Amino acid sequence: METPYVIEMLHITKEFPGIVANDDISLSLRKGEIHALLGENGAGKSTLMSVLFGLYQPEKGEIKKNGKTVKIHNPNDANALGIGMVHQHFKLVECFSVLDNIILGVEPTKTGFLQRKEAREKVVALSKQYGLLVNPDAKIEDITVGMQQRVEILKMLYRENEILIFDEPTAVLTPQEIVDLMQIMRNLTKEGKSILFITHKLNEIMEVADRVSVLRRGHYIGSVDVKDTTKEMLSKMMVGRNVDFSVHKAPAKPTDIALEVKNLNVISPLSKKHVVNDVSFTVRKGEIVCVAGIEGNGQSELVYAITGLTDPDGGQVLMHGEDITTKPVRYRNDHGMAHIPEDRHKFGLILDYPLSFNMVLKKYHTKDFQNRGFIRFDKVNEYGENLIAQFDVRTSQGNKTLARSMSGGNQQKAIIAREVSTGGDLLVAVQLTRGLDVGAIEYIHKQIVKQRDEGKAVLMISLELDEVMDVSDRILVMFEGKIVAELDPKKTTIEELGIYMAGGKKETHEKGME
Amino acid sequence: MKKVWNKIVSGVRFFFSKAFWVDRVWIPLKRGVRYLFTKQFWKKALTSGGMESFAAALLAILAGLLVGFIIMLFTRPTVAWYGFLTMIGRGLFRAGAKGIGNWLYYVGPLLMCGLAVGFAFKTGLFNIGASGQYTVGMFCALVVGITGDIFGPFQWIVAVIAGMIGGTIWGFLPGFFKAYFNVNEVITAIMFNYIGMYSVNWIIKSSDTLYNSQKALTQRIDDNAFNPVLWLRNWFPESSVDIGFLLAIVIAIVIYIILNKTTFGYELKACGFNRNASKYGGINEKRSIISAMAISGGLAGIGGALFILAPGMASAGIFQGTYYEPADILLANGFNGISVALLGMSNPIGIIASTLFVTYIQRGGYYMQTYLFKEELIDIIVAVIIYFSAAALFVRQFVKKRLLRAKEKRYALAELDATPPPDVPLKQPEPSKESDR
Numbered sequence: 001m002e003t004p005y006v007i008e009m010l011h012i013t014k015e016f017p018g019i020v021a022n023d024d025i026s027l028s029l030r031k032g033e034i035h036a037l038l039g040e041n042g043a044g045k046s047t048l049m050s051v052l053f054g055l056y057q058p059e060k061g062e063i064k065k066n067g068k069t070v071k072i073h074n075p076n077d078a079n080a081l082g083i084g085m086v087h088q089h090f091k092l093v094e095c096f097s098v099l100d101n102i103i104l105g106v107e108p109t110k111t112g113f114l115q116r117k118e119a120r121e122k123v124v125a126l127s128k129q130y131g132l133l134v135n136p137d138a139k140i141e142d143i144t145v146g147m148q149q150r151v152e153i154l155k156m157l158y159r160e161n162e163i164l165i166f167d168e169p170t171a172v173l174t175p176q177e178i179v180d181l182m183q184i185m186r187n188l189t190k191e192g193k194s195i196l197f198i199t200h201k202l203n204e205i206m207e208v209a210d211r212v213s214v215l216r217r218g219h220y221i222g223s224v225d226v227k228d229t230t231k232e233m234l235s236k237m238m239v240g241r242n243v244d245f246s247v248h249k250a251p252a253k254p255t256d257i258a259l260e261v262k263n264l265n266v267i268s269p270l271s272k273k274h275v276v277n278d279v280s281f282t283v284r285k286g287e288i289v290c291v292a293g294i295e296g297n298g299q300s301e302l303v304y305a306i307t308g309l310t311d312p313d314g315g316q317v318l319m320h321g322e323d324i325t326t327k328p329v330r331y332r333n334d335h336g337m338a339h340i341p342e343d344r345h346k347f348g349l350i351l352d353y354p355l356s357f358n359m360v361l362k363k364y365h366t367k368d369f370q371n372r373g374f375i376r377f378d379k380v381n382e383y384g385e386n387l388i389a390q391f392d393v394r395t396s397q398g399n400k401t402l403a404r405s406m407s408g409g410n411q412q413k414a415i416i417a418r419e420v421s422t423g424g425d426l427l428v429a430v431q432l433t434r435g436l437d438v439g440a441i442e443y444i445h446k447q448i449v450k451q452r453d454e455g456k457a458v459l460m461i462s463l464e465l466d467e468v469m470d471v472s473d474r475i476l477v478m479f480e481g482k483i484v485a486e487l488d489p490k491k492t493t494i495e496e497l498g499i500y501m502a503g504g505k506k507e508t509h510e511k512g513m514e
Numbered sequence: 515m516k517k518v519w520n521k522i523v524s525g526v527r528f529f530f531s532k533a534f535w536v537d538r539v540w541i542p543l544k545r546g547v548r549y550l551f552t553k554q555f556w557k558k559a560l561t562s563g564g565m566e567s568f569a570a571a572l573l574a575i576l577a578g579l580l581v582g583f584i585i586m587l588f589t590r591p592t593v594a595w596y597g598f599l600t601m602i603g604r605g606l607f608r609a610g611a612k613g614i615g616n617w618l619y620y621v622g623p624l625l626m627c628g629l630a631v632g633f634a635f636k637t638g639l640f641n642i643g644a645s646g647q648y649t650v651g652m653f654c655a656l657v658v659g660i661t662g663d664i665f666g667p668f669q670w671i672v673a674v675i676a677g678m679i680g681g682t683i684w685g686f687l688p689g690f691f692k693a694y695f696n697v698n699e700v701i702t703a704i705m706f707n708y709i710g711m712y713s714v715n716w717i718i719k720s721s722d723t724l725y726n727s728q729k730a731l732t733q734r735i736d737d738n739a740f741n742p743v744l745w746l747r748n749w750f751p752e753s754s755v756d757i758g759f760l761l762a763i764v765i766a767i768v769i770y771i772i773l774n775k776t777t778f779g780y781e782l783k784a785c786g787f788n789r790n791a792s793k794y795g796g797i798n799e800k801r802s803i804i805s806a807m808a809i810s811g812g813l814a815g816i817g818g819a820l821f822i823l824a825p826g827m828a829s830a831g832i833f834q835g836t837y838y839e840p841a842d843i844l845l846a847n848g849f850n851g852i853s854v855a856l857l858g859m860s861n862p863i864g865i866i867a868s869t870l871f872v873t874y875i876q877r878g879g880y881y882m883q884t885y886l887f888k889e890e891l892i893d894i895i896v897a898v899i900i901y902f903s904a905a906a907l908f909v910r911q912f913v914k915k916r917l918l919r920a921k922e923k924r925y926a927l928a929e930l931d932a933t934p935p936p937d938v939p940l941k942q943p944e945p946s947k948e949s950d951r
Contacts, residue, residue, distance in 0.1 A: 307794075309793060309794065328796070328798070329793060329794065329795075329796045330796030330797075330798070332796075333795075333796045334796070339794070341794060346788075346790050346791070347790050347791050347794040348791065348794070349788075349791060350784050350787045350788045350791045350792070350795075351787070351788065352787045352788075353783075353784065353787065357780070361784075361791070361795040362795050362796055364777055364780055365777055365796075369777075370777045373776045373777055373778060374775055374776050374777075375775060375776060375777055375780060
């Protein structure tokens with residue numbers, strides 16, 4: 001029986017305790033197409049792909065390869081059928097070379113000895129064929145995330161996989177790397193590979209995909225040809241309502257200086273380099289200042305120094321004119337600094353505490369929540385319930401829900417609820433919308449603009465160019481630890497911003513830096 | 515001779531008889547296992563967290579005892595059953611009030627060590643140094659107990675406080691190195707176990723006031739420094755009981771309150787769960803680590819004090835006292851503290867129960883020696899119990915998930931989507947498949 005589909009997943013149902021992750025989902029992949037799988041966080045995209053890759057066994061449904069029913073019990077079965085997957089978090093051995101990582105598990109041997117030469121020839125040939133340039137002798141820990149992703153792709157190609165699954169491949173990449181990846185994906189399909197591409201970014205789908213299937217809350221909504229659809233239609237299918245992409249905001253009315261950073265320096269303890277190099281800027285109340293830059297150009301360290309998580313190696317941080325450079329974190333928290341951290345699991349939440357305890361993380365020591373050292377549980381619960389209701393944090397057990405058991409979007413909502421309710425007038429927000437879907441992003445952007453309109457100063461750090469352009473009132477571009485440009489989002493373009501971020505251009509008026 | 519032989523033959527015959535396997539083994543086992551799979555049992559066991567932990571611990575204990583019994587069957591099959599009965603209580607209760615009093619006598623020091631380890635566990639630290647802290651605490655209490663005559667009637671309380679301070683210092687140091695130099699507390703604490711033990715032995719042996727070289731034991735401490743006995747010896751005559759176990763239980767309750775009801779406990783536990791987030795939340799995480807280790811050490815130190823200050827047996831109205839032998843061995847109570855903390859799931863109230871159980875079975879082991887079983891068997895049983903309690907935890911979570919699945923599924927669906935598509939029928943919980951009855 002001839003069929004145009006290389007893979008058909010029919011009526012797949014996968015249940016987890018308490019939830020049906022995939023409910024009767026059917027998906028078919030044509031040979032040589034890029035098929036995007038679109039859905040919000042928790043819509044069941046990754047589960048469906050894990051079923052295809054053999055990580056989960058579905059309760060119901062069948063999988064067909066070239067029209068024949070197959071059983072995939074584990075990733076080895078998937079491999080044997082020519083199915084490969086690039087996971088969101090790469091599965092590479094850090095201290096091995098690129099070549100060793102690619103051949104790991106399928107090493108060519110002759111009487112027990114490794115035949116590296118043979119393998120190298122094959123890898124070099126593959127990378128030429130598909131335009132995946134990477135040095136086979138470099139160590140994984142020394143190459144960029146984009147390069148690591150290429151290694152993952154080469155791994156699949158080396159194993160001669162025909163069906164390639166990409167699980168949110170662009171989440172970790174810089175804008176330029178994303179463009180490269182799109183090109184690579186096109187090259188792959190030209191050579192007859194079929195690609196399943198999980199994402200919640202509509203732009204990427206419009207650019208590269210041929211067809212798209214949409215999932216929402218475990219249900220299959222539909223499949224459409226990309227050329228017959230629009231971003232608006234897709235987002236409506238994904239979220240179930242119309243989503244407003246543009247951020248509506250009135251012009252900023254900046255007033256007093258809330259935060260002033262003077263000649264701040266941070267030296268990395270490992271490389272002894274100035275990761276933050278002589279940075280100065282101010283943030284006024286009633287404006288959103290955004291620090292844009294490619295990841296790893298010193299933004300994180302800048303935030304750590306401002307919020308007191310590390311001590312700077314020179315320079316000053318002033319809040320409302322007061323020098324807080326050496327003040328402890330508690331002092332800053334109590335005097336009006338709120339901080340939405342970059343890594344919500346590492347810093348933002350105590351995952352094993354219930355939600356109410358997390359909501360009072362910065363306030364439990366105040367008179368409102370304790371009496372002679374004893375926690376006032378009634379007040380804590382009341383406060384937690386209020387925030388949960390006010391910010392629409394979805395939980396299974398309200399206050400008692402462990403933070404660990406919540407979805408990423410709701411965890412972020414909880415942190416935002418806590419931070420904007422601290423009563424401070426300076427908000428430092430880092431990568432607010434990382435890994436969140438359009439519905440949640442829309443909500444969070446509205447909240448941030450609302451905070452600004454209430455007269456708070458907002459310092460935002462973002463890697464997303466769209467977000468930088470839409471939300472901020474002023475843009476500072478950071479490159480290699482320095483502020484290389486200050487831009488007005490109304491008078492600049494994404495392209496110009498991208499050039500500054502890549503270090504291609506420096507502002508003319510900063511003559512001191514040449 | 516013939517009598518003994520007959521007994522052995524009848525014993526072996528009984529062991530292979532249908533009656534033994536059916537009546538003594540199969541039927542009770544079947545009943546017990548079947549009950550484990552009934553809905554009533556799990557509903558009951560799952561309705562409350564405490565009940566849940568209790569059921570898990572009980573399962574583990576049964577399993578541990580079963581393993582112990584099997585070992586006994588292999589070593590001395592004829593008397594295994596009597597030895598086993600003696601171990602699980604007959605010996606202790608035959609000794610009556612005296613037996614119970616002697617049991618409680620052992621509770622105090624071990625409970626303090628269990629609390630020390632459990633408290634550290636709750637704050638994310640592994641205090642393997644309880645033995646060293648216990649030894650140093652014991653030494654400080656000993657010094658006050660022998661030389662602190664000027665404290666008069668307060669000599670006991672001063673000695674206990676001295677023990678606490680000694681243990682606190684010995685816990686503080688690993689905490690300090692952990693907080694400021696990021697040295698793993700396990701390594702430092704193990705070193706401090708030896709430093710503490712050898713220093714104490716050295717000082718004791720080089721002082722005639724502290725050391726009786728003829729007996730190779732420490733000197734007797736002053737009467738004023740003995741743990742008060744109060745009315746306890748009236749209840750448990752002829753035993754060694756003193757107020758040590760009561761004091762330890764009170765401290766356990768205080769620790770429970772600190773951990774669960776105070777902001778200090780909130781900070782300590784927060785640091786245990788996530789150091790970075792605690793720092794971000796404004797908690798001084800270095801101070802928290804140091805305080806947690808210092809308090810943990812202080813608890814073990816009190817344990818050491820309660821041990822050395824115990825008045826022990828009374829003969830003709832005179833307390834004989836307790837003595838420490840400065841042999842170059844780490845004291846076992848510090849390590850048994852790890853066992854009881856694990857078995858009590860680090861919960862102070864749970865540790866009270868687990869300590870009562872472990873000391874109980876240890877006493878059983880003491881009486882079991884009349885049947886020529888070795889006391890070491892008890893250590894094997896306790897170790898098996900700890901392994902099984904970890905497994906029971908796993909089994910319990912699994913069963914809980916299975917049982918609550920149907921219910922949660924409906925709940926989650928309703929919550930996820932206010933209007934689920936009409937073609938998705940809500941799944942009804944499957945009718946429970948009860949086996950034959």
